[in-house]
Amino acid sequence: MSFFKTITSKPWERKGVIGGLRPEGAFNVPAEKVALVFFLVVATVVFSLFTISYFIRMELPDWQPLTEPSQLWLNTGLLVISSVLFQWARNISGDDSQRNLLSAFFGAGVFAILFIVGQWLTWQNLQSGGYYMSSNPANAFYYLMTGVHALHLLGGLWVWSKSAIRLISGADAKDVRLSIELCTLYWHFLLIVWLVLFAILSNT
Amino acid sequence: MAYVPLADRDHEMEMHHPHSWVTKYVWSQDHKVIAVQYGSIAVFTGVVGLVLSLLFRMQLGFPDTANFVDPNFYYQAVTMHGMIMVIYLLTALFLGGFGNYLVPLMCGARDMVFPFMNMLSVWVFLLSVIILMASFFVGGGPTGAGWTLYPPQTTLAGTPGHDLGIILMLASLAVFIVAFTMGGLNYVVTVLQYRCRGMTMMRLPLSIWGIFVATVLGLFAFPALLVAAVMMLFDTILGTSFFMPAIIEAGTPLDYDGGSPILFQHLFWFFGHPEVYIVALPAFGLVSDVLSCHARKNIFGYRMMVWAIIAIGGLSFIVWAHHMYVSGMNPYFGFFFATTTLIIAVPTALKVYNWVLTLWEGDIRLNAPMYFAIGFIFTFIHGGLTGLFLGNVVIDLPLSDTYFVVAHFHMVMGVSPILVVFAAIYHWYPKMSGRMYHEGMAKLHFWLTFLGAYAIYLPMHYLGFLGVPRRYYALGTTDFIPQSAQDLNATITVAALIVGISQILFFINIIWSLRNGEKADPNPWGAASLEWQTPDTPPAHGNWGDKLPTVYRWAYDYSVPGAHEDFIPQNTPESEEPTVQEEHFDPDQDKSLADI
Secondary structure (H helix, E strand, O other): OOHHHHHOOOOOOOOOOOOOOOOOOOOOOOHHHHHHHHHHHHHHHHHHHHHHHHHHHHOOOOOOOOOOOOHHHHHHHHHHHHHHHHHHHHHHOOOOOOHHHHHHHHHHHHHHHHHHHHHHHHHHHHHHOOOOOOOOHHHHHHHHHHHHHHHHHHHHHHHHHHHHHHHHOOOOHHHHHHHHHHHHHHHHHHHHHHHHHHHHHHHO | OOOOOHHHHHHHHHHHOOOOHHHHHHOOOOHHHHHHHHHHHHHHHHHHHHHHHHHHHHHHHOOOOOOOOOHHHHHHHHHHHHHHHHHHHHHHHHHHHHHHHHHHHHHOOOOOOOHHHHHHHHHHHHHHHHHHHHOOOOOOOOOOOOOOOOOOHHHOOOOOOOOHHHHHHHHHHHHHHHHHHHHHHHHHHHHHHOOOEOOOHHHOOHHHHHHHHHHHHHHHHHHHHHHHHHHHHHHHHHOOOOOOOOOEEOOEEOOOOOOOHHHHHHHHHHHHHHHHHHHHHHHHHHHHHHHHHHOOOOOOOHHHHHHHHHHHHHHHHHOHHHHOHHHOOOHHHHHHHHHHHHHHHHHHHHHHHHHHHHHOOOOOOOOHHHHHHHHHHHHHHHHHHHHHHHHOHHHHHHHOOEHHHHHHHHHHHHHHHHHHHHHHHHHHHHHHHOEOOOHHHHHHHHHHHHHHHHHHHHHHHHHHHHOOEOOOOOOOOOOOOOHHHHHHHHHHHHHHHHHHHHHHHHHHHHHHHHHHOOEOOOOOOOOOOHHHHOOOOOOOOOOOOOOOOEOOOOOOOEOOOOEOOOEOOOOOOHHHOOEOOOOOOOHHHHHHHHHO
16 A cells, blocks of 8 residues: 555545455455554554653663673573574464474463563562662663563463464464464564663663 | 455354344444443543532632532542543543444444454443542542642642552553553554455545544554553552652652652653544544535545644644643753644644535535534634644743633633534434434534533633633632632633533433434435445444445535435445436426526
């Protein structure tokens, strides 16, 4: 759909059916994918606003930078593996063989769960080290931003678990293909968000 | 997965057919039922907001006679009135109510694209309303921080509802945003992907354009409120200092340190200004369709109207700081926001001109919806013009904390959208219920509301010029405020009571007419847009019977030269256009006969 071509057309001049024999969407992809892309934009706005607030708050004198735990590198690795496995699952979801698909899709979710567990452990470590939420805004932002990211991941895992159950119960791979594709897109998005957050948190 | 167009998925929609009373009216996935549910919850909440306003007007008009309105309750009532009206009434009613009802019907779809998520949206919305209303019943009552919820006073002991009230308010907002996002994704994707055959984007009625762009605004603006609400919840509950500065409360220093209250204001208004257009754009769209239909003329400058809606939507994201001039800011910053604010007047004025030019030489039918639509043009021009004053920094600074601002925003985003709500309800009532409303009662309702609204808000401009401050529980004795200001306040309160009570006419009318109204023709106004061409009135589940409609023209073929009737529905093929020749009627020939 060319945006400018669309909004400059003159609907009062042209009569008759425009388009083919079937209804046509603005984008030649399933509606679910359009909805997900819109949701990703909404989520981007949320994370951007948190980030902007972070930078504005950082300028104020009481800010004491937090040294991010090195365990975050390991967690990042887990999320990268999760994303790669999703991509693999997506690539082979068109094949007839179910075997690799199950392991890839399942493994992807498991690594995401491990990432969340890892994040939770870093929280525990920070708490035991005396880095409480209320003691400094840098700590508060750390908990807040990683928490919101983890919540998004949990939402994704809910969809993942539904698709996984369908796969295990013997649903045809073609029926769950869209779910796999959308999960993959969502995971890549959350990986990018995490990498940006990680870069910002550890460099400030 | 390969893209499967709607025509091939048509059978899937059948799965949602209701099987019992509960699935038909309670857990319904039908967009029309969900629209009524959304609308009813919003209107109920709105009535609470209306009653609250009458209560605090009693205190303003007749100080200390209404004893139950103490200072705490006054601030709580003002706060809840503002939040309820802007978010839980107008946003929910325009997008959840009208959006749900009209989007699938006007696009020629069987339902929303994700009916289950749509159903979830309305129930989560109800949950947010319940959380909001719960704050009336907890210790300390609802928050009294003003609808903008500015820190630090929101969480300080001097503010009513500073403990549980504010927590419930923020929680309710967060839940509302979740509900809105679920509904909003539905409206946007339905408009983009589920239009029927032949329905191009530029053949959509302006109602859909308004609802579509407003929903996109909502999806991008509500996150700012969510972020602000979450951070403030952390400040309130967990003792963080995102927004809370170092502060002393009643002689005791609090644990907060170094937070930025101005940051909250930026976040709040980054949501708050688009919110004005989230309410206004659907109103612009709906009123365009009502005006065009009842003036029997195509909307003047359709393309320009669409462009204006998009331009206003885009500009609304770069004007937010004009709500914050009094917070103090870099003069260049203020200059920038004053400029963008004045620029937004250009597309808005274009729309007003186009409405007036639509009426110009139209075959105007003064039905009740048309009364309200024309009334809207008046109130919107008045509210819009005072907006031009307030957009300038130097004029805003002295007027900002006075009744002038109250008058301005009530005219532009209180009275104007509400007039459109009434216009739209009366206009689509025959389609929704299959009955006609009582025309006389509706017109009486219009005059009481319209004149009453002017009686309330016109004097407020003068109070503002006098320097009467807003937000005050009582004015006390102040040299620069004469006694006549108090008399004016009393008059305003009487007018407000009359307007408030006269809304009962509206409720009586629509409820009474449900059973006793005259049976409505499927298309009583002779409207060309698709929702009036459904096989059943009210439309049945699935909207279109066996076959989806096909669209051959835009939605504004009114008074077409040579046409048999003065309108041609969108789904009439060119080959079937009834012409005067077919009817063996030639006005020229008749004229020549008459001359003989």
